[in-house]
Amino acid sequence: MITVKHLCKSYRIAKRSAGFRAACRSLFHREHEIIHALRDISFTIHDGEMVGYIGPNGAGKSSTIKILSGILTPDSGQCCIDGCVPWKNRIRHVQRIGVVFGQRSQLWWDVPVIDSFLLLKDIYAIPDPVYRRNRDELTELLELGELLRTPARQLSLGQRMRCEIAASLLHSPRILFLDEPTIGLDAVSKLAVRDFIRRQNQLHGTTVILTTHDMQDIEALTSRILLIGKGQLLLDKTLNDFQREDLSIDETVAQLYQDYQI
Numbered sequence: 001m002i003t004v005k006h007l008c009k010s011y012r013i014a015k016r017s018a019g020f021r022a023a024c025r026s027l028f029h030r031e032h033e034i035i036h037a038l039r040d041i042s043f044t045i046h047d048g049e050m051v052g053y054i055g056p057n058g059a060g061k062s063s064t065i066k067i068l069s070g071i072l073t074p075d076s077g078q079c080c081i082d083g084c085v086p087w088k089n090r091i092r093h094v095q096r097i098g099v100v101f102g103q104r105s106q107l108w109w110d111v112p113v114i115d116s117f118l119l120l121k122d123i124y125a126i127p128d129p130v131y132r133r134n135r136d137e138l139t140e141l142l143e144l145g146e147l148l149r150t151p152a153r154q155l156s157l158g159q160r161m162r163c164e165i166a167a168s169l170l171h172s173p174r175i176l177f178l179d180e181p182t183i184g185l186d187a188v189s190k191l192a193v194r195d196f197i198r199r200q201n202q203l204h205g206t207t208v209i210l211t212t213h214d215m216q217d218i219e220a221l222t223s224r225i226l227l228i229g230k231g232q233l234l235l236d237k238t239l240n241d242f243q244r245e246d247l248s249i250d251e252t253v254a255q256l257y258q259d260y261q262i
Contacts, residue, residue, distance in 0.1 A: 002045040002068065002175070002207070007077035009038040009063050009231075037063040038074070039231040047174075050201055050208040052222035052239075054215075054253065056262055060231045061211040065177050068209070069099050082174065095124065098168035102180030105160065106167055107152040113163045114148040117170060124171040131170065138166040141196055158189030165193065169200070175207045176200070182217055194220045215249040229262030 013033045016026040037060045045051050055061055066072040067079060070086035070093050079086060084093040099106075107116040121131045139148065142162045152160060161181060168176065178197070182190045198221060200206050210222060218225065218239075225242045227235035235242070235256070244252045 001047055001080075001082065002043075002209075003078075003080045004044070004064075004068075005042050005078040007038050007041040007064070007067065007079060008036075008075045009060075009067065009072065010075055011035045011037060036231050038067075041077070041228070041231075041233050043226060043233060043236060045207065045209065047207055048201065048205045049224060050197075050222045051210070052218040052225045053209055053211045053228065054213075054218060054225060055228040056257060059228045059262065061228060062179055064228070065099070065179050065209070065211060069097060069177055070094065095171065096173055097175045097177060098171070098173035099177045100161075100164050100168050100179065100181050102161070102183040105152065105164060107160070107163060109153045110151055112149050112151055113144070113155075113167075116152065116163075117148070117167060120167055120170055126171050130172065134170050134172060135166075138169060141199065142166050143192070158185045161185060161189065161193065162196075165196065172204075173206070175209070178208065178210045178212075180212055181210070182212065182214055190214075190217070197221055215253055219243075219249050227256060227260075229257070229260050234260050234262070 011034070013035055014026070015031045015033050016022050041060070041064065053061055053064065063072065067074050068081065068086055070090045073087040081093065082096055084096070086093050106120075107113060108119070117135060126134075139145065142165065144163060144166060147155060147159050147163060152163070155163065165181065182193055185193065194217065197208060201208055208221070210217060212218065222239060224238050225235070226233060242252065243249050244255070247255060
C-alpha cells in the first residue's frame with residue numbers, strides 16, 4: 001500500500017535577464033524564485049491498483065514520482081510504501097519498485113541490452129534462477145529476441161522502451177512507476193506496451209502508477225485517476241466517474257484544465 005500525507009516540495013530557481021551585463025550582475029546579486037512543485041498532497045493507493053496520475057506540464061507529477069521512488073526528499077509531509085519511507089530506506093525500498101522514465105534511460109548506451117540486464121542483476125542481487133525466469137518471460141512477452149544483443153543506442157525508441165520496461169521488472173517489483181512510458185511511440189508499439197502492462201497487473205498483481213499526457217493510455221490501463229495542478233491534488237475519481245458522458249476523455253481533461261484554470 002502507498003500512503004502519502006501532506007507532501008510538500010519547493011525548488012529555488014535562479015533568474016536573470018539576458019545579456020553580458022546581467023550575467024555579471026548576477027554574480028554578485030543573484031535573483032531567485034521559489035517554485036512550489038507540491039502543496040499538501042495526500043492520497044492512498046492499494047495493492048494491485050492501476051492509477052493514472054495526470055496534469056499539465058509543471059503540475060508536479062514527476063516530482064511526486066521522484067519522491068515516491070526515493071530520488072527526492074520532500075520539504076515536509078509523510079510517505080510510506082510497504083512499510084518503507086522511500087528517501088530513508090532507499091536500499092530496501094528499491095528492491096520492491098520498478099521505475100520507467102520515458103525521457104531517461106537505465107540502459108547503458110554503448111553495450112548490448114543483455115549486458116545492462118546482467119549489471120542490473122548484480123545491482124539488485126537477483127538470484128540466478130529468478131533472473132533467468134524473469135528474463136525469459138519478459139523477452140517472450142515483450143518480443144525482445146535479437147534486441148537483447150543490440151546496443152541501446154542502435155534501438156528505435158519503441159524498441160528501447162520495451163527493453164526499459166523489461167529492465168525495470170527483472171527484480172520482480174511489487175510496484176511499477178511509469179512516467180511517460182509511451183512518449184514518442186508509434187501505434188503498434190503503444191498497443192504492445194499497454195497489453196504488457198495490463199497483463200503484468202493481472203498475472204502478478206503489480207501496482208501501477210502511470211503519469212502521461214496520452215489519455216488513451218489512461219483509458220486503456222487505469223481504473224482510477226488523480227488530477228494534479230499547480231502542485232495541488234484537485235481530483236480523485238474512478239475512471240467511470242471521471243469521464244463526462246457527452247465528451248471524449250481528451251475533451252474531458254481539457255474541460256477540467258479550463259475549469260480548474262491550470
